[in-house]
Amino acid sequence: MVIQSKQQIRKQQMLALKDFLGNPDAATVMDRLYQSLFSDPDFKQANTVGVTLSMAGEVSTAPIIAAVQSTHRQVVVPRTLPHRQMEFVRLDDRTNLKPTKFGTREPVGGHVVAKSAIDVLIVPGLAFTRDHYRIGFGGGYYDRFLTGFTGCSIALATPPQIFDQPNWQIEPFDQQIDKIIF
Numbered sequence: 001m002v003i004q005s006k007q008q009i010r011k012q013q014m015l016a017l018k019d020f021l022g023n024p025d026a027a028t029v030m031d032r033l034y035q036s037l038f039s040d041p042d043f044k045q046a047n048t049v050g051v052t053l054s055m056a057g058e059v060s061t062a063p064i065i066a067a068v069q070s071t072h073r074q075v076v077v078p079r080t081l082p083h084r085q086m087e088f089v090r091l092d093d094r095t096n097l098k099p100t101k102f103g104t105r106e107p108v109g110g111h112v113v114a115k116s117a118i119d120v121l122i123v124p125g126l127a128f129t130r131d132h133y134r135i136g137f138g139g140g141y142y143d144r145f146l147t148g149f150t151g152c153s154i155a156l157a158t159p160p161q162i163f164d165q166p167n168w169q170i171e172p173f174d175q176q177i178d179k180i181i182f
Protein backbone atom coordinates (compact mmCIF):
# COMPACT_ATOMS: atom_id res chain seq x y z
CA MET A 1 0.00 0.00 0.00
CA VAL A 2 1.23 3.46 -0.88
CA ILE A 3 1.13 5.81 2.10
CA GLN A 4 0.13 9.38 1.20
CA SER A 5 0.30 12.54 3.24
CA LYS A 6 -2.96 13.74 4.81
CA GLN A 7 -2.53 16.91 2.76
CA GLN A 8 -2.40 14.93 -0.51
CA ILE A 9 -5.48 12.98 0.52
CA ARG A 10 -7.39 16.18 1.41
CA LYS A 11 -6.66 17.66 -2.01
CA GLN A 12 -7.66 14.49 -3.84
CA GLN A 13 -10.78 13.97 -1.70
CA MET A 14 -12.07 17.53 -2.14
CA LEU A 15 -12.05 16.96 -5.91
CA ALA A 16 -13.54 13.46 -5.67
CA LEU A 17 -16.36 14.66 -3.41
CA LYS A 18 -17.10 17.68 -5.60
CA ASP A 19 -17.23 15.38 -8.62
CA PHE A 20 -19.54 12.93 -6.86
CA LEU A 21 -21.92 15.61 -5.54
CA GLY A 22 -22.17 17.13 -9.03
CA ASN A 23 -23.47 13.85 -10.44
CA PRO A 24 -27.29 13.69 -10.83
CA ASP A 25 -27.33 10.19 -9.32
CA ALA A 26 -25.83 11.51 -6.09
CA ALA A 27 -29.27 12.53 -4.79
CA THR A 28 -30.40 8.88 -4.66
CA VAL A 29 -27.28 7.87 -2.73
CA MET A 30 -27.63 10.83 -0.37
CA ASP A 31 -31.28 9.98 0.30
CA ARG A 32 -30.27 6.48 1.34
CA LEU A 33 -27.59 7.86 3.70
CA TYR A 34 -30.01 10.32 5.32
CA GLN A 35 -32.68 7.61 5.75
CA SER A 36 -30.10 5.31 7.29
CA LEU A 37 -29.14 8.07 9.76
CA PHE A 38 -32.79 8.83 10.56
CA SER A 39 -33.41 5.17 11.45
CA ASP A 40 -30.31 4.93 13.68
CA PRO A 41 -31.33 4.28 17.33
CA ASP A 42 -28.80 6.77 18.76
CA PHE A 43 -29.93 9.46 16.35
CA LYS A 44 -33.60 8.76 17.06
CA GLN A 45 -33.06 8.99 20.83
CA ALA A 46 -30.90 12.12 20.78
CA ASN A 47 -32.39 15.25 22.31
CA THR A 48 -29.49 17.46 21.19
CA VAL A 49 -27.68 16.95 17.88
CA GLY A 50 -24.46 18.78 16.95
CA VAL A 51 -23.98 19.33 13.23
CA THR A 52 -22.12 21.76 10.93
CA LEU A 53 -23.75 24.26 8.60
CA SER A 54 -22.50 22.70 5.37
CA MET A 55 -20.97 24.74 2.56
CA ALA A 56 -20.74 24.00 -1.18
CA GLY A 57 -18.65 20.92 -1.87
CA GLU A 58 -19.67 19.22 1.37
CA VAL A 59 -22.39 16.67 2.09
CA SER A 60 -25.44 18.83 2.80
CA THR A 61 -26.48 18.92 6.44
CA ALA A 62 -29.74 20.77 5.68
CA PRO A 63 -31.89 17.58 5.65
CA ILE A 64 -30.40 16.56 9.02
CA ILE A 65 -31.12 19.96 10.59
CA ALA A 66 -34.67 19.90 9.21
CA ALA A 67 -35.28 16.38 10.53
CA VAL A 68 -34.12 17.24 14.06
CA GLN A 69 -36.02 20.53 14.20
CA SER A 70 -39.22 19.03 12.80
CA THR A 71 -39.23 16.56 15.70
CA HIS A 72 -38.80 19.46 18.19
CA ARG A 73 -35.32 18.50 19.25
CA GLN A 74 -32.32 20.81 19.64
CA VAL A 75 -29.74 21.47 16.91
CA VAL A 76 -26.38 22.95 17.94
CA VAL A 77 -23.79 24.25 15.46
CA PRO A 78 -20.03 24.88 15.86
CA ARG A 79 -18.22 28.16 16.45
CA THR A 80 -14.45 28.09 16.12
CA LEU A 81 -12.39 29.63 18.93
CA PRO A 82 -8.70 30.49 19.33
CA HIS A 83 -6.23 27.59 19.62
CA ARG A 84 -8.34 25.42 17.30
CA GLN A 85 -11.01 24.95 19.91
CA MET A 86 -14.72 24.83 19.10
CA GLU A 87 -17.96 25.33 21.00
CA PHE A 88 -21.53 24.52 19.99
CA VAL A 89 -24.38 27.04 20.00
CA ARG A 90 -28.13 26.46 19.84
CA LEU A 91 -29.57 26.97 16.33
CA ASP A 92 -33.06 28.44 16.11
CA ASP A 93 -34.87 31.06 14.04
CA ARG A 94 -33.21 33.89 16.01
CA THR A 95 -29.64 32.63 15.58
CA ASN A 96 -27.44 35.29 13.99
CA LEU A 97 -25.11 33.64 11.44
CA LYS A 98 -22.03 35.30 9.98
CA PRO A 99 -19.73 34.06 7.16
CA THR A 100 -16.15 33.13 8.11
CA LYS A 101 -13.03 33.51 5.98
CA PHE A 102 -12.98 29.70 5.74
CA GLY A 103 -16.30 29.79 3.81
CA THR A 104 -18.49 28.42 6.59
CA ARG A 105 -21.17 30.27 8.55
CA GLU A 106 -20.92 30.59 12.32
CA PRO A 107 -23.31 31.82 15.02
CA VAL A 108 -22.67 35.18 16.69
CA GLY A 109 -23.75 35.22 20.33
CA GLY A 110 -26.43 32.75 21.28
CA HIS A 111 -26.70 30.03 23.87
CA VAL A 112 -23.61 27.81 24.24
CA VAL A 113 -24.42 24.16 24.95
CA ALA A 114 -21.94 22.06 26.94
CA LYS A 115 -20.10 19.16 25.31
CA SER A 116 -21.67 16.84 27.88
CA ALA A 117 -25.17 17.88 26.74
CA ILE A 118 -24.65 16.85 23.10
CA ASP A 119 -26.11 13.39 22.52
CA VAL A 120 -25.12 12.89 18.89
CA LEU A 121 -22.40 14.71 16.97
CA ILE A 122 -22.47 14.50 13.17
CA VAL A 123 -18.80 14.73 12.20
CA PRO A 124 -17.78 16.17 8.82
CA GLY A 125 -14.82 14.82 6.93
CA LEU A 126 -13.12 14.13 3.63
CA ALA A 127 -12.10 10.49 4.10
CA PHE A 128 -13.31 7.72 6.42
CA THR A 129 -12.02 4.18 6.90
CA ARG A 130 -13.99 1.04 7.70
CA ASP A 131 -12.24 0.97 11.08
CA HIS A 132 -13.63 4.45 11.82
CA TYR A 133 -10.68 6.73 11.25
CA ARG A 134 -11.16 10.03 9.45
CA ILE A 135 -9.45 12.93 7.76
CA GLY A 136 -11.06 16.35 8.08
CA PHE A 137 -10.15 19.73 6.68
CA GLY A 138 -6.96 19.77 8.72
CA GLY A 139 -7.77 22.22 11.46
CA GLY A 140 -7.76 19.51 14.11
CA TYR A 141 -11.00 21.03 15.49
CA TYR A 142 -12.91 17.76 15.62
CA ASP A 143 -9.96 15.71 16.90
CA ARG A 144 -9.76 18.14 19.81
CA PHE A 145 -13.51 18.36 20.40
CA LEU A 146 -13.97 14.57 20.35
CA THR A 147 -11.44 14.24 23.18
CA GLY A 148 -13.68 13.93 26.25
CA PHE A 149 -16.87 13.75 24.19
CA THR A 150 -19.08 11.02 25.67
CA GLY A 151 -22.04 11.13 23.25
CA CYS A 152 -22.25 9.22 19.99
CA SER A 153 -20.23 10.50 17.01
CA ILE A 154 -21.60 9.68 13.57
CA ALA A 155 -20.29 10.43 10.08
CA LEU A 156 -22.06 10.13 6.73
CA ALA A 157 -19.70 8.84 4.04
CA THR A 158 -20.44 8.92 0.29
CA PRO A 159 -18.76 6.23 -1.85
CA PRO A 160 -15.64 8.29 -2.76
CA GLN A 161 -15.08 9.09 0.94
CA ILE A 162 -14.76 5.45 2.05
CA PHE A 163 -11.37 3.79 2.35
CA ASP A 164 -10.98 0.08 3.20
CA GLN A 165 -8.05 0.99 5.39
CA PRO A 166 -6.09 4.18 6.02
CA ASN A 167 -3.45 4.81 3.35
CA TRP A 168 -2.16 7.58 5.58
CA GLN A 169 -0.26 7.63 8.84
CA ILE A 170 -2.61 7.49 11.85
CA GLU A 171 -1.36 9.95 14.49
CA PRO A 172 -1.84 9.69 18.27
CA PHE A 173 -4.37 12.56 18.33
CA ASP A 174 -6.59 11.07 15.58
CA GLN A 175 -9.99 10.26 17.10
CA GLN A 176 -12.14 7.40 15.84
CA ILE A 177 -15.81 7.98 15.01
CA ASP A 178 -18.37 5.74 16.72
CA LYS A 179 -20.48 5.09 13.61
CA ILE A 180 -19.83 5.57 9.91
CA ILE A 181 -22.95 5.46 7.76
CA PHE A 182 -22.16 4.50 4.15
Ligand SMILES: Nc1nc2c(c(=O)[nH]1)N(C=O)[C@@H](CNc1ccc(C(=O)N[C@@H](CCC(=O)O)C(=O)O)cc1)CN2
Binds near residue numbers: 124125141
Ligand atom coordinates in the same frame (compact mmCIF):
# COMPACT_ATOMS: atom_id res chain seq x y z
N1 LIG B 1 -19.35 23.35 7.23
C1 LIG B 1 -18.34 23.10 8.07
N2 LIG B 1 -18.22 23.81 9.18
C2 LIG B 1 -17.19 23.56 10.03
C3 LIG B 1 -16.21 22.59 9.75
C4 LIG B 1 -16.38 21.84 8.54
O1 LIG B 1 -15.59 20.94 8.20
N3 LIG B 1 -17.45 22.14 7.74
N4 LIG B 1 -15.17 22.39 10.64
C5 LIG B 1 -14.41 21.24 10.67
O2 LIG B 1 -13.39 21.16 11.29
C6 LIG B 1 -14.86 23.45 11.60
C7 LIG B 1 -14.06 24.56 10.94
N5 LIG B 1 -12.90 24.00 10.34
C8 LIG B 1 -11.81 24.69 9.87
C9 LIG B 1 -10.76 23.95 9.37
C10 LIG B 1 -9.63 24.56 8.90
C11 LIG B 1 -9.54 25.94 8.93
C12 LIG B 1 -8.32 26.58 8.39
O3 LIG B 1 -7.44 25.91 7.92
N6 LIG B 1 -8.22 27.87 8.46
C13 LIG B 1 -7.06 28.61 8.03
C14 LIG B 1 -7.45 29.85 7.29
C15 LIG B 1 -8.27 29.55 6.10
C16 LIG B 1 -8.41 30.76 5.19
O4 LIG B 1 -7.84 31.79 5.48
O5 LIG B 1 -9.09 30.61 4.20
C17 LIG B 1 -6.25 28.99 9.23
O6 LIG B 1 -6.85 29.14 10.32
O7 LIG B 1 -5.05 29.10 9.09
C18 LIG B 1 -10.59 26.68 9.43
C19 LIG B 1 -11.72 26.05 9.90
C20 LIG B 1 -16.14 23.98 12.17
N7 LIG B 1 -17.10 24.31 11.15
Ligand SMILES: Nc1ncnc2c1ncn2[C@@H]1O[C@H](COP(=O)(O)OP(=O)(O)OP(=O)(O)O)[C@@H](O)[C@H]1O
Binds near residue numbers: 138139
Ligand atom coordinates in the same frame (compact mmCIF):
# COMPACT_ATOMS: atom_id res chain seq x y z
N1 LIG C 1 -5.97 16.69 20.56
C1 LIG C 1 -5.05 17.44 19.96
N2 LIG C 1 -4.17 18.15 20.68
C2 LIG C 1 -3.23 18.89 20.11
N3 LIG C 1 -3.10 19.03 18.77
C3 LIG C 1 -3.94 18.38 17.99
C4 LIG C 1 -4.96 17.55 18.54
N4 LIG C 1 -5.67 17.04 17.51
C5 LIG C 1 -5.12 17.52 16.38
N5 LIG C 1 -4.08 18.32 16.66
C6 LIG C 1 -3.28 19.07 15.66
O1 LIG C 1 -4.14 19.51 14.63
C7 LIG C 1 -3.53 19.32 13.35
C8 LIG C 1 -4.57 18.81 12.36
O2 LIG C 1 -4.91 17.48 12.69
P1 LIG C 1 -5.40 16.49 11.55
O3 LIG C 1 -4.48 16.59 10.40
O4 LIG C 1 -5.66 15.14 12.11
O5 LIG C 1 -6.78 17.24 11.18
P2 LIG C 1 -8.16 16.73 10.70
O6 LIG C 1 -8.62 15.57 11.51
O7 LIG C 1 -8.07 16.54 9.24
O8 LIG C 1 -9.02 18.03 11.00
P3 LIG C 1 -10.41 18.28 11.73
O9 LIG C 1 -10.42 17.44 12.98
O10 LIG C 1 -10.46 19.72 12.01
O11 LIG C 1 -11.44 17.95 10.75
C9 LIG C 1 -2.39 18.34 13.55
O12 LIG C 1 -1.26 18.81 12.88
C10 LIG C 1 -2.18 18.26 15.05
O13 LIG C 1 -0.95 18.84 15.39
